[in-house]
Amino acid sequence: MERDSDSIHEIAVIGCGLMGHGIAQTFAQKEYSVTMYDTHHSILEKAISQIQSNLDTFIEAGVETEESIKKVLSNIRISLDLRSAVKYAHFVIEAAPEDLMLKMNLFAEMDRYAHEDAILASNTSTLPISKIGKKVIRKERLIITHWFNPPHIIPVVEVVRGEATSQEVFEISYRLLEKIGKRPIKILKEIPGFLIxxxxxxxxxxxxxxxxxxxxxxxxxxxxxxxxxxxxxxxxxxxxxxxxxxxxxxxxxxxxxxxxxxxxxxxxxxxxxxxxxxxxxxxxxxxxxxxxxxxxxxxxxxxxxxxxxxxxxxxxxxx
Ligand SMILES: NC(=O)c1ccc[n+]([C@@H]2O[C@H](COP(=O)([O-])OP(=O)(O)OC[C@H]3O[C@@H](n4cnc5c(N)ncnc54)[C@H](O)[C@@H]3O)[C@@H](O)[C@H]2O)c1
CATH class of the missing domain: 1.10.1040.10 (N-(1-d-carboxylethyl)-l-norvaline Dehydrogenase; domain 2)
Structure with a gap:
């Protein structure tokens, strides 16, 4: 893949609880192909039914139609295997629990499994990406995209660069979020709590x-x-x-x-x-x-x- 927001089509969301399912839904609504990964089948089933329920609310609010939601759901796949979930992804967003060791290990694995051009983003609320990515080899592809609950509705996403994040990754992540209708803001320094x-x-x-x-x-x-x-x-x-x-x-x-x-x-x-x-x-x-x-x-x-x-x-x- 050549690095450019237009060449991003495949998204992987790692951890599909409160935040992850809404992030996955947002990309699927904009016709991206989304793979949702979590640790148990029952969690992924619950995430899908939560997305269905969110989409029903969108229909009631006149934002989606019955026909369009079928298409949205057809854009989503589920996986219990991390390697295959990230293997073809152009953009990976991790929304696993706020635990530094867990995230460090996940990112080390994702760095091994994902294509070398893929961008690896975390939805962490508090942890610096430079710590999360300590065991990552290609550190320039790491970034924080910090969404707000409910992620399928709140327009602002903080895009936070780490010490090693390349300018290219920063700009592509920002533009990708704009493309899916979000209103990203750039956080230029990695400080605790970011801005919001x-x-x-x-x-x-x-x-x-x-x-x-x-x-x-x-x-x-x-x-x-x-x-x-x-x-x-x-x-x-x-x-x-x-x-x-x-x-x-x-x-x-x-x-x-x-x-x-x-x-x-x-x-x-x-x-x-x-x-x-x-x-x-x-x-x-x-x-x-x-x-x-x-x-x-x-x-x-x-x-x-x-x-x-x-x-x-x-x-x-x-x-
Ligand atoms: N809840 C919020 O309002 C909010 C807002 C912004 C950012 N965040 C951040 O988003 C992240 C997720 O928060 P949440 O509220 O969605 O948590 P959550 O507990 O609802 O969801 C976390 C999901 O990760 C899964 N998980 C557990 N271990 C995993 C592993 N090893 N690999 C992959 N997935 C795993 C869990 O099964 C669960 O489905 C956290 O970093 C949190 O700080 C949360």
Missing amino acids: NRVQTAMFREILSLLELGVATPEDIDLGIKGSFGLRLAVIGPLQTMDMGGLDLMYKGMKYLYPFIDRSIEVQKILGKKIERNELGLKTGEGFFQYEQKEALAQYRHSKERDKKLLYLLKTFSE
Whole structure:
């Protein structure tokens, strides 16, 4: 294969859980031939049925038709053999658990099995590709493409280059994501949390601190954020917001507020206490909010409703 985003047709997705199945679906919807690899047949079956369910939601939202989804599903193959899954792939995306040793071993194997021109990407949220690829020989073909949940809907993907990533691999990965309708952003330095998760975590820290201080209820915190800058952010970005507010005014506001904003480097105790009580959120039926007891039903219903609302918002964002 000559290296160029137009010469990429075969995709392999390694690890098809929450993220992997949605990544596979996205490529299949854009007529790429996708091989999904995982460790057990039952996991791959579940991934396929999750894709079918996602596609049903797309039909309900008017994004896909009955005919088109048959075609999408025919673009997907499953495999329990890593070698054959990556052998003919032009672009491989790993979405296995966030475990450095596991990813290091997977990448060493994939480096051996994949064609020498194939690009090997990781969907890691936190691990540097230079560490994941420590045992890889052709390190210039390594990259992070960090998708956001739900990956089949959220348009932004962070493209993160490692120390050894070639400029060519960086550009091709970026263009490939553009070609499948994503809105990739380039992360020019390999820093912990990349860009989006750093910003999100900064917000989580302040919100947990406000909860601990008893400033507002969980209901009002979520409503407050969703119904104010949350709603606005899909249309006007944070730096645009500053420009619109006037940088001199923003400066004054920040100068006054910065000393009061939480700066702790320990995670707030409120979260640890919830974990001790097994209040882990949706999966245990209780987190900051209560959910229906039946975990599977709750997960299914919440993700369907979430996806429908996101698809609706996505139309506005895309315009
Ligand atoms: N969950 C998120 O919101 C999110 C967002 C962005 C990035 N990520 C990252 O994506 C990756 C996957 O996360 P997830 O939430 O989809 O996890 P997950 O646990 O839902 O899925 C991981 C999948 O990998 C499979 N797996 C286990 N061992 C494997 C192996 N040796 N080889 C191949 N597959 C194997 C599992 O069977 C499972 O299907 C992680 O690196 C995570 O940090 C997650």
